[in-house]
Structures are given as C-alpha cells and as structure tokens.
Amino acid sequence: MVRNTAQQEKKKDILFIVHMFYPETASTGQLMTELCLELNKKNEFNISVIATSSSYSSFKNDNELNVKSKTFLYELVDLNGIKIYRTRDIKYDKKNKIKRMMHIVTYFVSALLIALFVIRKVDLVFSISQPPIIGGLLGRLVKKMKRVKFIYNIQDFNPEQSEVVKYTKNKFINNIARHVDIGSCREADKVILVGRDMLEYYKKRCNLDNAVVINNWCDDEQLHPLNDAEELKNLDEYYAKLGIDKEKIIIGYSGNIGLYYDLENIIKAVELFKHYEGIEFVFIGDGALKDYLIEFCKERSINNVKFFNYFKKEELLYTLNIPTIHIVSNKKGIKGISAPSKIYAILAIGKPMIGILEKGSEARTIIEEANCGICVEPGDYREIAKCFEFVIKNQELLSQWGKNAREYYVKNFSKKKSIEMYFGVIKECLRKEKIQQKS
Numbered sequence: 179m180v181r182n183t184a185q186q187e188k189k190k191d192i193l194f195i196v197h198m199f200y201p202e203t204a205s206t207g208q209l210m211t212e213l214c215l216e217l218n219k220k221n222e223f224n225i226s227v228i229a230t231s232s233s234y235s236s237f238k239n240d241n242e243l244n245v246k247s248k249t250f251l252y253e254l255v256d257l258n259g260i261k262i263y264r265t266r267d268i269k270y271d272k273k274n275k276i277k278r279m280m281h282i283v284t285y286f287v288s289a290l291l292i293a294l295f296v297i298r299k300v301d302l303v304f305s306i307s308q309p310p311i312i313g314g315l316l317g318r319l320v321k322k323m324k325r326v327k328f329i330y331n332i333q334d335f336n337p338e339q340s341e342v343v344k345y346t347k348n349k350f351i352n353n354i355a356r357h358v359d360i361g362s363c364r365e366a367d368k369v370i371l372v373g374r375d376m377l378e379y380y381k382k383r384c385n386l387d388n389a390v391v392i393n394n395w396c397d398d399e400q401l402h403p404l405n406d407a408e409e410l411k412n413l414d415e416y417y418a419k420l421g422i423d424k425e426k427i428i429i430g431y432s433g434n435i436g437l438y439y440d441l442e443n444i445i446k447a448v449e450l451f452k453h454y455e456g457i458e459f460v461f462i463g464d465g466a467l468k469d470y471l472i473e474f475c476k477e478r479s480i481n482n483v484k485f486f487n488y489f490k491k492e493e494l495l496y497t498l499n500i501p502t503i504h505i506v507s508n509k510k511g512i513k514g515i516s517a518p519s520k521i522y523a524i525l526a527i528g529k530p531m532i533g534i535l536e537k538g539s540e541a542r543t544i545i546e547e548a549n550c551g552i553c554v555e556p557g558d559y560r561e562i563a564k565c566f567e568f569v570i571k572n573q574e575l576l577s578q579w580g581k582n583a584r585e586y587y588v589k590n591f592s593k594k595k596s597i598e599m600y601f602g603v604i605k606e607c608l609r610k611e612k613i614q615q616k617s
Contacts (some may be wrong), residue, residue, distance in 0.1 A: 190608055191224045192217075193297055195289055195305040195316045199229035200257055201243065203488050205519045206308060206333055209394055214260055216597045217604070226261045226297050228289045232270035232281060239415045252292055258525040263292045267459060274461050282309045286316065293320045302607055303329040310336030311355045314362030321365060323612035330366035330385065334516040335359075335379065335392075342511040343437040360384050367607045370600070372517050373540030379514030392600060395593040396523035397491075403584055404499050416496045422484065427570060429532070430501025431521045435465035438532050439507045445471050447557035451566060452480040459483045462497060503569055505550070506541055507534035510557040517541055522591060525550070528584030530576050532565045548586035550579045 194214060198207035204506045210227075218225050231253065246254045255262040265288035268343065271277035280341035286309075293303070293316070303326055304319030314330050337355040340346045346355075360383065363369055369389040371377050377391050404410055417424045435441060448459050461471065464487055467487050475483050489497045497502075504524045513536040524531055531551035535542035552568055554561045569576070 189224050190301040193293060193300045193303045194225065194227045195293065195303065195307040195313065196227060196229055197306060197313060197548060199227050199262060203491060206306065208491065209519065210306065211550065212397065212593065213597060213600060215258060217601060218258060218260055220601065226263065226264045228265065228292050230267055230270065230285050231264040232267060251288055254342060265289055282312055285309065286312050289316055289428045290319060293586060294323055299468035300324050300326050302329065302604065304329045304331065307332040307334055307336065310340065314359050318362045318365045327367045328365060328604060329368050329370060329607060330362055331370045334371055338515045339438060339512065340511055341448045345437060348594065367605050367610065370603060375514040375538060375540050376517060390603065392596055393591055395591060395596045396526050398526045398593050401495055401498065401523050401526040413496050413499055420486065421498060422460065427613045428460055428501045429457065429459045429503055429505065429566065431505045432462040432498060435461060435468040436465045437466055437513055438509050438516060440509045440556040441467050441471060443557060443559040443562055444505065444507060444534065445474050447562035447566060448483060449478055449480055450563045452482060457482060457570065460501060463488055472575055498523055501529065503530045503532060505532050505534065508539065508556060510536065513539040517523050525587035528580045530579030530583060533571065534562055548582050550583035550586060
C-alpha cells in the first residue's frame with residue numbers, strides 16, 4: 179500500500195488545453211483523445227483536459243458521457259481516469275462569424291479560469307493551435323502564472339491560414355495576432371509541428387529552433403484494407419444503405435468541408451462530369467462551405483453528387499472504403515501553414531488519392547513518394563477536371579496505387595510511433611523541469 183502511494187505521488191500532472199476532445203469526431207478531437215488515452219495507459223501521468231462542450235462535427239454522443247459533476251463554469255467528465263473539464267461556452271457556429279467569435283471569447287475565459295483556479299496542480303501544460311491564436315495564448319498564460327513547462331502543438335498557422343482565404347482582411351489585427359502567436363512559440367519549451375513544410379515555414383516565421391515534427395496518425399488498429407468476407411459484406415450493406423452504386427467510380431471527399439480546401443474549384447470540376455453516368459461524387463463531413471456546395475449542385479442540376487454528415491468513429495472503416503479514390507486538397511497558399519491529417523487514414527486503408535496540393539507541401543510529398551495517386555496544383559478547376567478524366571481513363575492504375583498507399587503507411591507511419599514521439603517530448607520537458615528545480 180505504501181509503495182502504491184509512492185508511485186501515485188511520482189506521477190506528473192499534465193493539463194491538455196485542446197478545444198476539441200471526446201466525444202468530438204472531427205480529426206483533431208480524435209487525435210487528442212487517442213493521444214491522451216494512450217499516454218494515460220503508461221501510468222506515469224495524471225491527465226486533465228480542458229475542451230469545449232460545443233460540437234464541431236455533426237455527430238456527438240453526449241448521452242454516453244460519464245458526467246461526474248456540473249458547475250456554472252464546466253461539467254466534469256471521466257474518460258478512463260482522464261478528467262475532462264467541458265467549458266460552458268456559447269455554442270460554436272462555423273457559418274456565423276459573430277457566434278464563432280462569441281464562442282472563442284467565452285471558451286477562452288472559461289478555459290483560463292478552470293486552468294488557474296479549478297485545476298490546482300500542473301507540472302506541464304500542453305495546448306493546441308485551436309482556436310487560432312487563443313490555443314497558444316492559453317498555454318502561454320498558464321505557463322507564466324503557474325510556472326510550469328509548456329508544449330505548443332501547432333496543427334495550423336494563424337492568422338496566415340485565415341489570410342489565405344481572406345477570412346480576416348484587417349492587416350493591423352492580423353499583425354497583432356501573428357505577434358501574439360509568435361510570442362507563444364517563443365515561450366514554449368517545445369513546439370510540435372505536423373509536417374516538414376511547416377517546420378521550414380516555422381524557422382522563417384519565428385527564427386527559433388525549439389520545434390520538432392511529429393506526423394499525425396489514424397487509428398491503424400481499426401483502419402485497414404478490406405479483405406475479410408464479413409467486412410466486404412458489411413461494406414456492401416453501406417453502399418445499399420447510402421444509395422451508392424458500387425459499380426461506378428466513386429470519387430470521395432471526407433472531412434472538413436471548409437474554407438481551406440479549394441472546394442469552390444473542386445465543385446466546378448465536378449459539374450463538368452454531371453452527365454457522365456459511370457461516376458459518382460461523395461462528400462462526407464461538415465463545414466462552412468457545405469451548404470454552398472449543396473446549393474451549387476441543386477442550382478445546376480448536378481445529380482451524381484451525394485452529401486453525408488460525419489459518421490461514428492467505428493463506422494470509418496467502411497465509409498472511408500466506399501470511395502474508389504479520395505480527394506486530398508488544400509487551397510493555394512496553404513503550403514507550410516497546414517497539413518491535412520486525413521491522408522493518414524486514406525493511406526492506412528490502402529486507397530489511391532487525387533492530391534489538389536501545392537508542390538512541396540507535406541501531403542503532396544507523401545503522395546508522390548508513395549506513388550499512390552495523381553497530383554495537381556490547386557486553384558484551377560480545369561486542371562482538377564483533368565485529374566478526374568485521367569482516373570476514368572486509367573482505372574487499371576488504381577489498384578496498384580492503393581497497394582502503394584498501404585505499403586507506404588506501414589513503412590513510415592503508425593499511431594504507436596507518433597504517440598511514442600509525443601511521450602518522448604513530454605518526458606524531455608519534464609526532465610528539464612527537474613534539473614531546473616535542483617539547480
């Protein structure tokens with residue numbers, strides 16, 4: 179009993195401020211949930227999480243939450259021993275700028291109050307670049323006020339990402355935001371980036387050498403190519419349930435249907451194939467542009483396009499296997515600023531890709547190194563249409579591209595490898611804290 183108590187006392191207290199977390203189904207929510215669950219299994223940390231109670235994706239299983247208590251500031255949820263403080267904030271709305279800003283402000287205030295006055299003991303704070311600027315600022319403030327180590331995980335650089343799509347046009351505000359975020363990078367004991375192109379941009383942007391690249395991942399225990407007869411039967415049931423003709427070429431887009439993915443040009447390219455009977459387009463997900471895409475198709479009588487909301491995590495094995503080939507895209511100007519994490523799941527299930535990506539970007543480099551698809555620069559719907567046409571005329575390539583994708587994933591990536599790298603970075607920062615305390 180004494181030994182168990184001693185072991186418990188040796189555990190370090192880590193606070194994750196990540197905005198999106200379980201039961202969120204959007205990619206960063208899943209990534210952070212899987213990271214915390216795997217770190218928790220190591221039995222070396224007491225993990226607390228601050229996240230919003232608002233949903234980014236369309237599906238949420240709030241009824242399954244193990245709620246321990248509720249206050250005016252948060253509700254406390256237990257997930258396998260992880261304490262999740264879900265902030266009481268104004269509901270997130272991707273399509274309404276005012277509500278989105280109100281959500282960010284109320285989330286920031288709630289998260290900061292919880293971090294400073296509710297969660298008493300913290301040895302290390304880990305924050306993510308969501309919401310933009312605010313995520314890093316929260317980690318920076320907690321570091322300063324609690325005098326702890328700080329790891330900043332940057333999934334996207336802002337305000338740069340917003341500038342690309344002209345979401346924020348005020349240069350004065352953008353420059354202040356950039357200055358604040360660079361300050362957060364300087365204060366971080368370690369910055370974790372998710373792409374080689376992002377590291378290159380980070381060095382130019384911040385002139386710092388405190389960053390490391392750790393690729394995102396997918397749940398590769400769940401996601402794999404379908405070979406088992408029972409799994410293939412289940413896939414057929416999904417085709418039937420969703421009204422998709424599996425004999426056609428299915429070109430799929432899965433994930434955030436938002437501003438940063440050149441979707442305006444993709445849907446224009448889709449229109450050029452609306453009379454082609456052997457092809458169908460499937461969009462799975464949600465985001466600021468979804469209604470626009472749906473209306474675009476209605477107005478132009480494009481009937482070979484289907485839209486679906488996010489599916490449950492346990493359904494991804496089948497919904498990701500529905501497309502013959504997947505679209506992975508970013509808007510022109512996003513290179514080095516963001517990297518689409520969906521590519522790892524597509525590689526893992528062994529599916530070919532159409533990459534609408536800038537030369538030298540992380541995702542395009544992966545596709546080219548793996549030889550698992552065709553790539554084109556974003557910004558021109560006619561060039562995107564040429565990719566669709568190439569796929570139609572060269573279907574014999576798709577099977578080998580899919581095999582190449584799976585082989586590349588197995589050789590270069592894994593959930594276990596990435597999480598072990600996160601574990602190593604956390605341990606390194608905590609060791610530095612111990613050395614500083616001794617000195």
